[in-house]
Amino acid sequence: MMHDVIIVGGSYAGLSAGLQLARARRKVLVIDGGQRRNRFAATSHGFLGQDGQPPQVIAAEGRSQLMEYPSVTWVQDNVLQATGQLDEFSVSTQCNGTFQARRLILATGVVDELPAIEGLKERWGTRVFHCPYCHGYELDQGRIGVLATSPLSMHHALMLPDWGTTTLFTNGVLTPDAEQQAQLDRRGVQVQNSPVRRISGERADLELDDGQVFSLDGVFTISRTRISPLGEQLGCERVDGPTGPYLHTNEMRQTSRPGVFACGDTSLAAGSVALAVGEGVRAGTGTHFSLING
Template sequence: MMYDVIIVGGSYAGLSAGLQLARARRKVLVVDAGYRRNRFAATSHGFLGQDGEAPEDIVAQGRAQLMEYPTVTWVHDSAIQARQEQDHFTLRTQHNGEFKSLRVILATGVVDELPKIEGLMERWGKRVFHCPYCHGYELDQGRIGVLATSPLSMHHALMLPDWGTTTLFTNGVFVPDTEQQAQLDRRGVTVESAAVVRLFGERADIELADGRVIALDGLFTMPRTRMASPLAEQLGCEFAEGPMGSYIQTSEIRQTSVPGVFACGDAAIAAGSVALAVGEGVRAGTGTHFTLILAKAGA
């Protein structure tokens, strides 16, 4: 069977893209392995109409709505290889063989590479976060830490006083210069230069190398990211470099440098939130449909 579109990734961006195509009565295959980036978080925030809902509930509701459309097929599997043929694309999965389509949408997401500090991974998505808009409000103007991963962590440090009393842990990554220190002072940010040894306790308390303990209600950090899937590289898509890592370069309609291959969600934008992923999915879905129309019309 030749599908109109194969969507790789059935999280927020992929579901949103699929919905546009399903409503255009296109034959769509969604291939999804079930590893959402925000699977560690108990609640999701900032997405209109779903604020405070569990991420898995948002995905389950979206999938149920998408699967009401008879032209959509869902395969729970990992996509491991993609190649471009003369007039279509072939996708190979780990357990279900190969599938063919006229277009491909990569909603494959990214993997967060967290600082290697004891106790941090266990609190990721619970007391350690990357997005203040997603999780800052729930800290109730409490004690907030920023764990530096690069000089770009200044951005976090200057933002977070709007959500609580903020301490920047430079952790040997960088030393604020005179201008930066003045900015931090004006924002009321405390700078802590001692190395961070571990996180412990029910929240995100920090033990420093000199033995001091600083109690926190939450900690923010800016992890590096990498592609969660090799498909974009296999297909020859171009990448751009963002503040946290590379992402797939796309046009206004979310087409990559490879005609017929589209990308959306965290894999194709230098930011990450449910609301952004859903919006980018709409653009990718409608953009993909537009190129199918043009191809049929001979334009």
């Protein structure tokens, strides 16, 4: 069967793109591996109409609504390879063989590569976060740590005093210059230069190499992000973003490869359910226009 569109990734961006195409009565196949980026978080915030909902509830309701359209098919699987050209794309899956489509939408998201600190991975999404807008308010103006991973962590440190009393842990990767230190002072940010040994405790106790322990309500850090190899297989141009590469797209979310579109974290250096849904709309409508105009 030749589908109009194959969407690789059935999380928020992919679901949103699929909904636009389903409503245009296009034949859509969604292939999803079931690994949402925010699967570790208990609640999602900042998305109008869904604030405070569990992420899995938002995703499940989105899938349920999409599957009400008879032109949509869902396959639970991992895509291993994508090849082809405009009107003749092919994707190979781990368990269900190969599928063909006239257009592709890559909504595969990213994988977070976390700092190698004992106890951090276990608290990712519960006490260790990356987005203040998503999780800062729930810390109730408490004690917040910023664990530096690169010079970009200065941005985090200057933002977070709006959500609580903030300490920047430079961890040997960031040395504020005089101007940066003055900015931190104006924002009331304390600085600790001793490396972080581990994170422990029921909440987030940062244990430093010099023996100090800081009991915190939450920690923010910036992960490195890794995208799916599918874009590279198809020859799509990449952009080096502040936390990792992402796929370059135009305003309609078409990549440098005609007929291949991308949306969500795959093509945007930001992690937000609301942004992913909006980008999915652009990719879905852009793909529809491409089908119309050839």
